[in-house]
Amino acid sequence: MAVCLVTGATGYIGGRLVPELLAGGHDVRCMVRSPARLRDLPWASRTEIVTADALDADATRAALEGVEVAYYLIHSMDTGDGFAASDRAAASTFAAAAEAAAVRRIVYLGGLCAGEDLSPHLRSRAEVARIFLGGQVPAIVLRAAVIIGSGSASFEILRHLTERLPVMTTPRWVHSRTQPIAVRDVLRYLRAWASVPGEIDRAFDIGGPDVLTYADMMRGYAAAAGLPRRLIIPVPLLSPWLSSHWVGLVTPVPAAIARPLVESLRNETVCREHDIAAYVPDPPGGLIRFPRAVALALQKIKEADVATRWSSASLPGAPSDPLPTDxxxxxxxxxxxxxxxxxxxxxxxxxxxxxxxxxxxxxxxxxxxxxxxxxxxxxxxxxxxxxxxxxxxxxxxxxxxxxxxxxxxxxxxxxxxxxxxxxxxxxxxxxxxxxxxxxxxxxxxxxxxxxxxxxxxxxxxxxxxxxxxxxxxxxxxxxxxxxx
Structure with missing residues (x-):
């Protein structure tokens, strides 16, 4: 069993990965900026919690001491001019700290993307992946598109657009092809890399069995939720900025988070290989198909059993100052x-x-x-x-x-x-x-x-x-x- 460090433990994926690693018998250390936010989680007492910011080289180096596998689950959702530079600096600092601490492997969950005309956020994800793959510590980069699971921002957008708009005039990106993946399969892949032997240093595309357009996913969600078939009318006039505000008005996801997600949808995000199966074999029944992933997510919501949500993470621009007592x-x-x-x-x-x-x-x-x-x-x-x-x-x-x-x-x-x-x-x-x-x-x-x-x-x-x-x-x- 490995000693694992998880960054982003207060976020959607990190908060679900930690109990998975604990269940697998691994020792887990959580690196967070605000330890108090983990205090009441049911698994917190079984982990070591350290305070560090990935931009702080000394604190990050200390947090990685004695760690074998480090999970990098930090993603900026800001839309300002400086987010890409911040992502680059944090990844570079983390990679150097991992090398100094003799970490055996870095595991990074990035974005599935191809081509030159990438959205700013997909471009930044690709740059972070290159930083880790170009470092001295062997890195596993898992590239995923839309993650389907109760509480994820992508799923909340899909759910609320479909439920609230039986007739939709939508941007052209609804016809971009993507390969959604169930959050259970994402966690299975992440958890597995705490144990896979060898010094593997490469990126893997991960996706579910279905290649769909966003319009297909909305229709598929309607079928899974027992809703009438949705009428989708694409229009060419909605820019990513307008689209994000439209999504922000219709769904619970604010425009500040919706914009990078919407911008990414203009790119085709389809897996080009499935090489990961050589190291992490598919489960006996195969990867979870889209209708099943939606049904599982809806069941979790119905049972109020949502372990983490997109809103678990801090919002771009949200205040994080402590309460002023004086x-x-x-x-x-x-x-x-x-x-x-x-x-x-x-x-x-x-x-x-x-x-x-x-x-x-x-x-x-x-x-x-x-x-x-x-x-x-x-x-x-x-x-x-x-x-x-x-x-x-x-x-x-x-x-x-x-x-x-x-x-x-x-x-x-x-x-x-x-x-x-x-x-x-x-x-x-x-x-x-x-x-x-x-x-x-x-x-x-x-x-x-x-x-x-x-x-x-x-x-x-x-x-x-x-x-x-x-x-x-x-x-x-x-x-x-x-x-x-």
Whole structure:
């Protein structure tokens, strides 16, 4: 059994790979920038967690000490001019650190692509692959196209476009051919390379048995989900930028994440070889076909058994600063809206409502106003309210809750959410419960750290709106906690 390091353990694939490696008997070390986000995961106590950024050579070198197989699952989803340079620098730093630490193998999950006219993100994935393959440490590069699994960004786009639009006018990329692969097969390939012997140093194309267009996948999803056949009318006018905003409005996936995915769809992504079968044989029943992959994903969603989601990873441009506990931290103003309500509801009943906030349960005050705020956020390219929750009843640090992220959780006492909506500043919502004998105290704080003059204007302009929203929340939460 090998000592494995997994980067990107807070992301969609990494969060699923770690328990697979543990089940295979491997020792696992997770390299993350925010260890707190792994704290509440059921497998976290069985791993070693180290703090490091792939751009920090010394920290990365220390994290790789004693590691045999290193999984590189870091992908930038930014759309700014500097993302490719950042990807290049991180991969180069990691490759050099792996060589210095005498790592036996690097495993990288990249993008399936061919030709010269690649999207910027596919081009960056290909460059990262070349860096690892050109290094001194033997590297396995697995090149995948669309990954079909409950919670993946690609699957969420496919699912919501198909479910919400029985008739679609779509860009030309819906007729680009691709070779989707089930997330179970991706994880099987990744897990296997912790044990395959030899110094193999090459890239492998990985894909499922079916070669489909995106239109085929939408029709296939409709059939698997029991929906009527979808009518798809392609139009030539939707650019990737317009397409990403269109996807951002229809699906829970914000435009910032949709854009690199949509841009990549203009390229044909079909496997040119299946050489990996010589090292990792196909399972007895063969690779999972597209209809089966969709059915498995839908079953997971139905059972609320989605281990990781695309929203597990930080969103491009989302704030990652810790909660300011002292106003001096802000170097200026911190705006705080505080509310307290004393009630006779048992603390545990009140906590159940707090931990279940958001998603289908809503926010217990003026639903129309919350929906309006979510719609405005989506128009501005944010996540809005459609992201929902991973689990309808339980939360853990790092979970997304609509346009919030769980930053701190003390079961039965404190829930702190950090805003990931588009804002001219940083914002938090803190809900807490205190049991004082024959009464329970509910406390609520909305905190805003403005950025520049626009941030100050934003707070003051929305103060009446905040008073309505936040002012009604305590009463709504307490009233709901009285229900059986």
């Amino acid at each position: 106003p001096d931290w802000a170097g200026g103003s911190l705006y705080v809206d505080s509310r307290t309500l004393i009630c006779d509801v048992p603390a545990d009943a009140l906590w159940r409502v707090i931990e279940g906030i958001g998603g289908e349960n809503g926010w217990y005050s003026l639903p129309v106003a919350w929906r309006l705020r979510g719609a405005l956020d989506r128009i501005m390219g944010g996540v809005g309210l459609r992201r929902g929750r991973r689990d309808p009843r339980r939360l853990r640090v790092g979970d997304s809750v609509d346009f919030w992220r769980v930053e701190e959780l003390e079961p039965g006492r404190l829930l702190r959410l950090r805003a990931e909506m588009r804002l001219p500043g940083l914002a938090w919502l803190e809900l807490s419960v205190h049991d004082e004998g024959d009464r329970t105290v509910y406390e609520q704080r909305a905190i805003f750290h403005p950025h520049g003059l626009l941030g100050h204007l934003y707070w003051w302009a929305l103060t009446p709106f905040h008073s309505l929203i936040f002012g009604r929340m305590p009463g709504g939460i307490v009233a709901s906690s009285r229900l059986p």
